[in-house]
Each structure stands twice: as structure tokens, then as C-alpha cells.
Amino acid sequence: MTRAADEILPATTEARSLLEARALHFAYPAAKNAADVVRGASLAIGRGCLAALIGANGSGKSSLVRLLAGILKPQSGEIFFDGVPLSAIDPRGRAKRIAYVPQTINSVFPFTALEVVLTGRSPYAGRFRFETAGDEEIARDALAAVDASHLAPRPVTELSGGERQMVALARALAQQPQCLLLDEPSSALDLKHRTALLRHLRRLRDEKAITALVVTHDLGLLDPAFDTVFAMRCGEVVAHGAPADVLQDKILADVYGDEHVRARRVFNRTFVWSEL
Amino acid sequence: MKSRSEINARTSANLQEGAARARLVTATSSSPAGGRLRRALVLLFFIFLLAAAISLSVGYQTLDFSLLKHDATARAILFQLRLPRVVLAAIVGASLAMVGAALQALFRNPLAEPLTLGVSGGGALGAGLAIAFGLGARVGGVPLVFLAAFAGAGVSVAVVYRLARTGAVVLPGALLLAGVVINVIAASGVVLIQYLTDYTRALQILRWTIGSLDVVGFDLVWRMLIFLVPGWIVLFVVARDLHLLAVDEETAASLGVNVRSSERLVYIASSLIVGTTVAVGGTIGFVGLIVPHAVRLLFGEDVRVVLPCSFLLGATFLMLADAVARTATGMGELPVGVITALAGGPVFLWLLRRQQRYSAM
Numbered sequence: 001m002t003r004a005a006d007e008i009l010p011a012t013t014e015a016r017s018l019l020e021a022r023a024l025h026f027a028y029p030a031a032k033n034a035a036d037v038v039r040g041a042s043l044a045i046g047r048g049c050l051a052a053l054i055g056a057n058g059s060g061k062s063s064l065v066r067l068l069a070g071i072l073k074p075q076s077g078e079i080f081f082d083g084v085p086l087s088a089i090d091p092r093g094r095a096k097r098i099a100y101v102p103q104t105i106n107s108v109f110p111f112t113a114l115e116v117v118l119t120g121r122s123p124y125a126g127r128f129r130f131e132t133a134g135d136e137e138i139a140r141d142a143l144a145a146v147d148a149s150h151l152a153p154r155p156v157t158e159l160s161g162g163e164r165q166m167v168a169l170a171r172a173l174a175q176q177p178q179c180l181l182l183d184e185p186s187s188a189l190d191l192k193h194r195t196a197l198l199r200h201l202r203r204l205r206d207e208k209a210i211t212a213l214v215v216t217h218d219l220g221l222l223d224p225a226f227d228t229v230f231a232m233r234c235g236e237v238v239a240h241g242a243p244a245d246v247l248q249d250k251i252l253a254d255v256y257g258d259e260h261v262r263a264r265r266v267f268n269r270t271f272v273w274s275e276l
Numbered sequence: 277m278k279s280r281s282e283i284n285a286r287t288s289a290n291l292q293e294g295a296a297r298a299r300l301v302t303a304t305s306s307s308p309a310g311g312r313l314r315r316a317l318v319l320l321f322f323i324f325l326l327a328a329a330i331s332l333s334v335g336y337q338t339l340d341f342s343l344l345k346h347d348a349t350a351r352a353i354l355f356q357l358r359l360p361r362v363v364l365a366a367i368v369g370a371s372l373a374m375v376g377a378a379l380q381a382l383f384r385n386p387l388a389e390p391l392t393l394g395v396s397g398g399g400a401l402g403a404g405l406a407i408a409f410g411l412g413a414r415v416g417g418v419p420l421v422f423l424a425a426f427a428g429a430g431v432s433v434a435v436v437y438r439l440a441r442t443g444a445v446v447l448p449g450a451l452l453l454a455g456v457v458i459n460v461i462a463a464s465g466v467v468l469i470q471y472l473t474d475y476t477r478a479l480q481i482l483r484w485t486i487g488s489l490d491v492v493g494f495d496l497v498w499r500m501l502i503f504l505v506p507g508w509i510v511l512f513v514v515a516r517d518l519h520l521l522a523v524d525e526e527t528a529a530s531l532g533v534n535v536r537s538s539e540r541l542v543y544i545a546s547s548l549i550v551g552t553t554v555a556v557g558g559t560i561g562f563v564g565l566i567v568p569h570a571v572r573l574l575f576g577e578d579v580r581v582v583l584p585c586s587f588l589l590g591a592t593f594l595m596l597a598d599a600v601a602r603t604a605t606g607m608g609e610l611p612v613g614v615i616t617a618l619a620g621g622p623v624f625l626w627l628l629r630r631q632q633r634y635s636a637m
Binding site: 066069070071090091092094095098099100102105106107108109110111112115116118119120122123127128130131132133136168171175 | 308309310313384385386448513516519520522523524526527528529530531532533534572576577578580
């Protein structure tokens with residue numbers, strides 16, 4: 001069964017929640033887009049959980065993930081990592097625990113993929129220290145973990161969308177985090193690369209117990225690939241639970257404000273579409 | 277509309293070029309950045325010494341170094357005229373090149389540099405105003421001119437940045453357009469001031485706008501260093517943050533970079549450095565463009581390597597450019613800004629063309 005947002009709060013006492021947000025509020029200083037804010041969003045992600053964050057455009061998914069990643073600061077509410085308030089952890093300490101994967105790497109300078117991945121080691125090095133051979137080994141391992149070793153010497157400006165996405169993921173892995181936050185990673189990818197990304201995330205979960213929260217519009221890929229789905233509407237998390245429980249006509253109609261959305265479970269998968 | 281075949285042809289040309297570039301980059305940046313920086317600095321230091329020797333030995337007066345022991349005039353020319361001038365060229369060149377490298381990383385724009393972003397223009401207007409109000413010309417009371425130029429440069433950076441930034445994105449085209457317009461406004465302002473002030477001050481401003489590294493003794497150099505050294509230090513300290521920002525702003529923030537405070541530090545340091553150099557030498561353009569790009573081609577993209585290397589190569593470049601300016605015509609000297617603009621303008625155009633192929637600006 002799904003629970004309403006206010007019922008999530010008691011879930012904090014639930015054992016093993018790794019990343020938790022309580023009643024987050026955020027508005028951009030120069031509010032151009034009044035809908036694109038977070039209004040009292042709460043969620044709790046268990047350790048080793050592969051979670052998806054869905055919602056209509058402008059429902060605040062990206063802002064929520066940026067808040068969790070520490071890129072934005074909430075105006076009120078608190079984020080806890082393993083029970084410790086995120087505001088009590090210094091930014092570099094945070095970066096050793098939580099890694100953010102942007103939609104893509106948009107660098108205009110032809111950094112090599114290895115150079116980009118090595119930036120993931122910066123939380124571990126002093127301001128005036130260059131990366132060590134050990135760091136480089138970790139970076140190469142991170143590339144290997146996403147089957148992208150061959151990209152290491154290539155300039156990122158010349159990689160395809162799918163290759164850039166792998167480099168972005170490898171950079172996050174080089175941070176050796178416990179938790180990954182991915183902002184619409186599959187938006188620029190074709191079906192093959194989308195499933196490849198999911199396969200990597202599932203493998204990381206199974207082999208290294210890495211927790212991940214993925215912002216996605218790929219409703220068809222949620223069940224059974226993910227463990228948990230959070231649904232946002234108007235800056236709030238309005239439903240969460242197992243994919244099959246969240247992907248219901250009534251919930252989706254509410255989340256997307258569209259009566260025509262249908263979800264049906266066949267072959268142990270949930271298929272989602274919108275009637276014309 | 278572009279035809280599909282045209283797009284395909286372009287793509288394959290890009291891919292081929294990409295492969296060639298990949299090889300070049302592999303050859304230069306396969307080693308860890310720390311070792312690469314050390315080797316690059318040793319190499320650049322030798323080139324710097326060579327350039328210093330060349331620019332000390334050429335000039336309007338031919339110098340016979342064997343006479344230095346007995347001839348007071350020769351000593352005066354070397355130590356009171358030529359050496360201060362070469363040192364001035366070196367510190368101005370180093371400053372402008374490093375600011376260019378920092379601005380390019382901060383704005384993620386390979387075409388950014390003090391001139392193209394209007395920082396020099398704003399600084400020139402500030403310095404012009406200070407001279408017009410009698411706050412000191414070349415030597416007497418120089419710090420006030422420095423401060424005015426610093427303020428002018430600071431205001432133009434702030435304006436250009438405000439105009440170009442929309443949310444999380446800095447629009448590269450808007451950035452450069454705003455810079456150009458700031459330069460035009462500032463140049464008109466300087467002309468207006470010249471018309472409004474009295475004859476002697478107008479002449480002072482005119483002489484200064486032409487721009488020259490003409491200097492007698494080390495007095496001015498010391499005064500400049502009071503302003504430049506803090507700026508240099510700040511840029512070296514934020515080099516790592518700039519590297520992370522150049523790769524990706526949001527990722528940098530998630531890695532613990534305080535984006536706003538790094539930005540602010542770079543603005544202040546850049547305005548301070550550019551304002552000071554403009555107040556002394558006038559607008560010397562494109563040093564901050566040519567030098568960092570040469571460094572990138574030679575030693576890779578890592579900003580922590582590019583900044584210090586640009587510093588050394590910038591010193592080398594402007595010393596040599598000034599040596600050319602002093603000797604090219606065989607009679608009087610050319611403003612060194614003419615030399616750097618003639619060399620740098622085409623580089624800018626080439627970069628613009630290359631940039632358009634990678635991404636529509």
C-alpha cells in the first residue's frame with residue numbers, strides 16, 4: 001500500500017534509512033517559476049535501496065535531488081544522512097557519502113574522460129594536492145565498473161550522450177559514495193543505454209550496497225527494476241511504495257494531473273501509458 | 277535548413293578531427309597532473325629566462341654588456357630603463373594571462389578574457405576618471421588610479437555577469453556581447469572625459485590610453501605589486517575550485533565547492549589585477565586569450581596546470597611582444613597593445629570558428 005506524505009514521518013524510526021528528508025521547503029531566490037519549488041517534501045530511502053523519483057514536469061523533482069545533493073540549501077526542513085543532519089557534515093565529508101550525477105557533462109573544454117572522473121577524488125585531496133596514483137587507480141576502476149575503460153583518454157566533448165552519461169556515473173563512483181543521486185540520467189539516452197544504466201545501478205546495489213535515487217520519466221522501466229518509487233506533485237512527495245503499488249491509475253492520474261494515464265501489470269511488469 | 281548529407285559530412289569531419297585531438301591529448305595528459313605541471317613549469321621557466329635575456333639585450337639603444345663595469349650610462353640604461361621595463365612587461369603579461377585562464381574556467385567560455393569581457397574597458401574608464409579629477413597621473417599618487425581602475429573593472433564584471441547569467445546557465449554569447457558593449461561605452465566615456473577636462477590632463481589621458489610599458493625605475497613596479505600579489509595568490513588558491521567548475525558547475529557544487537564565494541573571489545582578484553595593469557599600461561588585449569590556449573594545447577586542460585603555466589608563459593609572451601614593440605619600427609616604439617591585438621585577434625577568430633563547430637553558441 002502507498003502512504004501519504006505526512007505518514008512518512010514516523011518512518012524515520014524505521015531501521016536502516018540511509019537518506020532522509022523531513023519537510024523540506026525551497027524556493028529559488030528570484031522566483032521565475034513558482035511551480036518549480038519544494039513544499040514540505042519528505043522521504044526516507046533505505047540503505048541499499050534503488051529508488052525512483054517520478055512526477056510531472058515542474059513538480060520539484062530536480063530541486064529535491066539538488067537539495068539532497070547539497071547543491072541547493074533548503075529554507076526549512078532538514079536532511080539526515082544515516083541519522084546525522086546533513087547541515088552538520090562539511091561539504092567535502094558530504095561528497096564522500098553522497099554523489100550527484102547530472103543529466104550530462106556539458107564541459108566546453110576537451111577534458112579527457114579520466115580527468116573528469118578524477119574530479120570525483122577531489123573530496124579526498126587537499127586544496128593544493130594533485131591526485132595520487134592511488135586516486136588514478138580508483139578512477140580507472142570506476143570507469144571499468146560501468147564498462148567505460150576504453151573512454152579514459154578520450155575528450156568528453158567528443159563522446160556520445162550515452163558515453164558521457166557513463167563518464168558522469170563513473171565520476172560519481174570515484175567519490176566512493178554510499179548513495180548516488182541521479183537527475184534524469186536517461187533523458188538523452190536510447191532504450192539500450194537506459195537499460196544498461198539500470199543494470200549498472202542494480203549491480204552496484206547488489207555488489208557494493210550502493211543506495212541510489214533516480215529522477216526519471218521512464219515509467220515503463222520502474223517495475224520491477226526499482227525497489228521503491230517516490231511520486232511528487234507540487235513540491236510534495238504524495239505517494240511512495242513498491243513500484244507496483246505506486247503505479248496505479250488513481251495515483252498516476254493525481255501525480256500527473258491526467259485522467260488518461262493507465263497502468264497494468266502483466267508478465268510481472270507494470271506497463272504505463274496514456275490514452276489518447 | 278541544413279541538408280542531411282551536409283550534417284553527415286560535418287559529423288565525420290568532426291570525428292576525424294576528434295580522433296586526431298584525442299591522440300594529441302593522450303600524448304600530453306596521460307601522466308598524472310602533478311608531474312605534468314612540474315615538467316611544464318621547468319620547461320616554461322627556461323623559455324622565460326631566454327625571453328628575458330633577449331628582451332634585455334634589444335632596444336632603442338644598443339647595449340654592450342661588456343661596458344657595464346665602467347660605463348655609468350650603460351648601467352643606467354640597463355638598470356633604470358630596460359630592466360624595470362622588462363620586469364613590468366613580465367608581471368603585466370603574467371597577470372593578464374592568468375586572469376584570462378581563470379575567467380575562461382569560471383565562465384566555461386574559451387573566448388573569455390579581460391578584453392572580451394569588458395573588464396579592461398571598465399578599468400580604463402575608472403582610470404580615466406581618476407586622471408581627469410587629478411588623482412594622479414603616471415607616478416604621483418598611482419594607488420588612487422589603481423583603485424579607480426579596480427572599481428571600474430569590478431563594476432563591468434558584475435554587469436556583464438548579471439546580464440549573461442540566467443538561472444544556472446551563463447549564456448556564452450550574451451557574455452561576450454555584453455563585454456563588447458561595455459568596452460564601447462567605456463571607450464566613449466574616456467573620449468568624453470578627454471573633451472571635458474583641461475588640455476594637460478586630456479593629453480595625459482591620451483598618452484595613457486595609447487598604452488605603453490614605458491617606465492623609469494622600480495618605484496611603479498613595487499606599487500603595482502602591492503595590488504597584484506594578493507590577486508595572484510587568490511587565483512592560485514581557487515585553482516582547484518576553478519578546475520572543478522570548468523568541468524561542471526553543479527557537480528562542483530556537489531563536490532563541496534562554494535560556487536558563489538569562488539565566483540566572488542575570482543571577480544575581485546580579476547578586477548584588482550586587470551584594473552592595476554590597465555591603470556599602468558592601458559588596455560593590452562588578447563594576452564589572456566592566446567597564452568592559456570597555447571598552454572592547453574601543450575599541457576592539457578587541467579586548470580590547476582593551466583593557471584600557473586599561463587602565468588609563466590604570459591610573462592614570456594609580453595616581454596617578447598614588448599621587445600618587438602620597442603624595436604619593430606626602428607624609430608619610435610609601438611604601443612605593445614597593438615602587437616598583442618594583431619597577434620591575438622586572429623587567434624580569437626580561429627577559436628570562435630572552432631567553438632561553433634563543437635557547440636552552437
